[in-house]
Amino acid sequence: MNSQTESEENHLSHTPNVPSEPLTIVIGAGLAGLTCGFELAEKGKPVLVLEAAPYVGGRTANWNEHGMEVESGFHKFIGYYTLLPELLERAGIELNDMLFWEKTMEARHPEAKESGEFGLDVIRAPLKTVLGALGNNSYLTPADKASLISFFAAGFKDYLANPEDLDEISLKDYAERHHVTQQALDRILQPLSSGIFFLPPEQYSSYAFFGLFAPGIPRLHKMRIGAFSGGMTDVMCRPLADAIERLGGTVRTSAPVKSLIVEKESVIGVELENGERLLSANVVVAANIRRSQKLLAEHFSAVSAFQPFFELDAMPHVTAQFELQQPLLAQDRTTFGPGTQLGSFGEQSRTTFRGKDGRTSIILVDPDSLVDLPEEEVWQRTVESLKAIGLNGVDSAMEYRIIRGDENFYRLSPGSEKKRPKQVTPIPGLFLAGDYTKQPFLATMEGAVISGQRAARGILKA
Template sequence: MSAGWLRACALVVMGLFSVCALAKDKQPTVIVIGGGLAGLTAAYELQNKGWQVTLLEAKPSLGGRSGMATSEWIGNEKTQPVLNKYISTFKLSTTPAPEFVRTPSYLIDGTYFTAADLTTKQPATAEALKRYETTLDDLARSIEDPQNPSANNTLHALDQISVSNWLDRLQLPATARQLVNQQIRTRYDEPSRLSLLYFAQQTRVYRGVSDRDLRAARLLGGSPVLAQAFVKQLKTIKTSSPVSAISQDKDGVTVKVGSVGYQADYVVLAVPLRALNKIQLTPALDARHQGAIKGTNYGWRDQIMLKFKTPVWDSKARMSGEIYSNTGLGMMWIEPAMKGGANVVVNLSGDNARVMQAFGDKQMADQVLIRLHAFYPQARGAFTGYEIRRYSTDPSMGGAYLAFGPGQISKYWRLWEMPLQRVAFAGEHTDTLYPGTLEGALRSGQRAASQVQDLAAGKSFEPAKVVPVAAAAAAGAVAAKKGNFFTNLFGGDSDKEPVKAAAPIAPAPAPAPVPAPAPVQAPAPVAPAKVEPAKKATVKPVAKKPVAKTPAKKTPVKKAAPVKKPAAKPAATQTQAQ
């Protein structure tokens, strides 16, 4: 063997080694789409683990659906562990919640009642509310595993029933029914648009959690402060960058914002489903995912804050905290008069919010003020202004938050928990236990970040398996211990009726089509967004490059990025949707 040939071989081998070393050392890249709390969490976690992260947000500001109230009520560590972890990591200020917010109260035809008042002054309503709660609790008890709510045929059948159908059977007196409707539409959506199984599953998740733990403290500045804490940590954020297309191939992903393309190894897609509908994916999503994007129900909830010089309700009633009204006022928060005035945040939810879409902002404020003035005649004189946030028709949100409609758990359960090739999904709507909450959004961001890590390490994700529906005979095992499933379901006390396999009542009619989105005012900016100059982009811009049409193939295993800390698995403890 000649010395020259040996030298050539050595050079080739050395070359191969250095290519391998380069591949090993190459910093993995990820694009996070959506700058709400889910996207911010995913970006933060991946950046901490050594990834080059670029966050693309459609709006000029970050924070997405963070709340309007200047300070948010939050649960304690037991009920919202992930939220509390970030609050402590970022050293955000909280104050303990005062007593008045810890339990809801009621405004019945203009008269204010605490829960205790109701028992003595409106015993029929109080008893009916108790019966409703007991029946709902029985229903929730029948779900053993909230991660798998349709574990048997009987539970599966509940998904075909709407909550209003179930409430009709309870035959509550009119006032109690109005209050129950109001509570459900504020937390989820109109009862007629909500799957009974979803309602039961969510009640199961929060079963045994006390109101005191759920409203334990106040986050000063509200959730926008948390969003800003994440923003401060992130190196590359591009606001006003609505993503229009994502294509994947064997080498990576290309993300298009107008005519500009960004390339990276992976994508975290943290936008609500209606917004996802506007992003073109290549290869295209399958029929089930597309059906979910178009069909999954979102609750409607808009917020209007009315500002007064003084608390006009003081003369008549104390009014404080979270109040459910039986009139068109919806659910109200009375904000403590911290800045010399008094604020009422009125939540218009469900069909009340849908109807209000016909009104402009000022008209909407007037409508609410007229109703308040009817009870509190000083209201008009003391009124100083309003702020409105419309989540329902904002095209980047398409609703307040996920609220599965009848039949939708059966079709779309845990669909977005699994990555598709190089794309992992995040957002409150992808969290199984805590959709519609800050906790759910944060958990989903952590989960997506750890999935991207796993993908880079060569792990492949199987589509989520639907746990087979067990024999009808095993139905409602827990509920069956006391009464039977369907007698408990409707608040009865007889246990003579046998457990049936099929739904005994007609499936709920499909919810009425949602009115076409009206033009809306953009939500108030969370805080000035940090816009990085283009040179700081961590992914390669590929301006005007046509999007690759090649279908994604299985990609070779990549070495995982250096990990500073193991990904914290979010604990599955309980919290409250509101």
């Protein structure tokens, strides 16, 4: 993993703009598309990034939803990321200005006598980290903890030695195979799966589970979680788009792409929804997974290399976000709610949404059952789950928004890994970027950056 990560860091140095160079069009100004655009602009290559929404950020965005400031999800920055912070530094974005680092996380289960508190920062809070692992016995018994040791040891071994086999078995089945106690499954493995990527353990790929944590093993001293100091468009993605434009590139919002322009089996540009046709030497499709599949299928449905990608399923996401008269929790930190409809959530009035008296975002689990429900019913289930773990302060909620969709994430279920496409395609002029593409960091911000850099590298080598 280290050698692979290091190879991603071998960026080509900046050279002045060369206006006569052929243009690259990037479809989508999410983190993958912005990364690709930045890498090309930094090399002096003409680049145009097109975004359908009126703001940049894609899945890492914030905006105003009918009078309330919202975000695309409950996102956190993982300390073991390497390429994302390096990219931001090159773009002039100060990491410590963008983040608040958390030292602990909490887990609340409706049947537990006490919540569990776990340290996150081995270097800066070693005592809390050690005590979190050794303590919390009312939340997780010594027998529960012991059952997890052999489970994790076997899982990381199989992740390296037998990744294809590991991707064919669900997390629940793998846990049962290695004799994880039911309480450990419910109170630890469930929040670490559905609390992060929505799916319950019986639907979650074991490869995806261990793949999320494996990159952190050689960087254990960096294993911590950062909360954003503002909306992700405001503090990360808009500054990254500004950096692209300072380097001579262009970023256009409210510019939805209708289709690819194909000539002689090569991609030579795009047509916008308004009928505008833009020609280019290369097109990088960095839209969400559903949109990317539709754009490719229009012209390349018979291309055998794309058949697995067309079969790669997307999964919905549902979050509940609300403002209160006072903070819901005493600290702004990541909290899990296993045994309820709550995946992960946190108070944000002291970090991401400073200035609000109380502000919470919640990832809701089992989104397949929620995505089509009326907002009022989703909200009622959220309230009932919060009260089940003792958070009755939700009664003071003044406004709420249900933010959901079914196009942004690839489904991390067993068998999905072999369907993920590479960034360089067999079609001349066509490249892909997005965390759904083949790279080791799964559906994460680091994965989006890697995909954008690989697409840019493919263009520079073409």
